[in-house]
Amino acid sequence: MSTLDARHRAYQSKLAEFGQAHLLSFWPQLDDQQRSQLLDDLDQVDFVRCAPLINSYVRQRPAVHVPQHIEPPECYPAAGEVGKMVGSAHPTEYAQARRAGEDAIHAGRVAAFMVAGGQGTRLGYDGPKGAFRITPVRDAPLFQVFAEGLLGTARRYGRRPHWYIMTSLTNHAETTAFFEQNRYFGLSPDDVTFFRQGQMPAFLPDGRIALAERHRVALSPDGHGGSLRALADNGALADMRRRGIDTISYFQVDNPLVRVIDPLFIGLHLVTGSEMSSKAVRKAYDEERVGVFCQVDGQLEVIEYSDMPDELMRARNPDATRRFDAGSIAIHILSRAFVERLTTFNSAVQLPWHRADKQVTTVDEAGNQVKPASPNAVKLEMLVFDAIPLARNPLVLYTRREEEFSPVKNAAGVDSPATAQRDLIRRAARWLDTSGVTVPRAADGEPALPIEISPAFALDAADLQQQLKTPPVLTTGKPALFA
């Protein structure tokens, strides 16, 4: 019997046991290559893990837990606002924390961790999102911006942090090839570790796993919450231990303004003994589609915008400011020991699954592909912020949106390449203002030229001031690059 036949046999009985025999229904019509592909896809599915999920999340909707007491959490104010907020931290605490962060970076205890396994459906770009070109002058891709953040960190703090990058099965080869073609954007291949995240199949409402083609299972990444398990399963946590890394700086591939390694944030995390820390921005308006940090029955959590009760979303403090105002921007520090605790076999914790009803291309009984016009299948994802309530001493640090958050989510409109590029230029102009450089501006106040500051050149306004030996002269319409 050929290996293919043997694998087929094994799956025949296994799939029958799990009520998924339909996955092999087109077997007789497939050629050997397709058969092998189908079996490889089936190898990606953890049928034991899926079985209980089908009952509790697919055939029925999971029960919604209604929290009793929801309060706004206490957050650390943004660095520039220290001392201005009621009960806020003292500036010297921040100075001490920043020094602790710098020491940890210098000692090689901190790694960058970027999650880049998403499908980027809304952007609709044909390739890994990190390859999308975003900067206003060089047209550099997102990956390059983050790589230069690490080069800038090395310049400033004397140590280049290791970079872990989570990809998905779909974009892994393209991602690694892109780094190779671009010679790792000035980093060394030894500075970067790539690994793939887990997959979950899409389910039809009756609990059957969907086929995307006659020989393909409809698989998709298991959410950014899958990153914690993926760190463990791919040996990244063990690698960190070997390198002496105990602190993980987590960010997403879609935010070109992110400070990839932030000494203040890292330092606050370390000096307070937090296991998972998060950055927040003040919400722009009540209905903004960001998760909100809340104290839920005494525990810090992020409530997704879709789950936030309407009256809380609009609630006001006595001084008319928004009561639930801390929007999550998916920037976290995690302690390695915390991720180990969540993922090691004996004490492993399963993050909750989130059900999403999606349009998934499937096949009909004749094996023809069907593109649905409305949601026809259920996808299950884990979200990284669900780890926060499991952490000891979790903290939230406010940052300024205009300094650190402008994600590329949509092809146009809000959170698009256009808004991210605009915000990169505005930030660069502000930093130059602080350094005493005259930035030509149009009548509407916008900078009248494209400006780009590579994070390798300057990481923030103070860094830029030190880096500029002679103040440059900027001319309307003439692109200015600081790299």
Ligand code: UTP
């Ligand atoms: P989004 O929630 O924006 O999803 O991911 P997405 O898949 O990138 O985009 P859409 O919704 O299809 O348009 C936020 C971050 O989490 C990562 C993404 O790569 C991005 O950095 N992510 C998301 C993963 O790494 N894995 C996932 O399974 C999902």
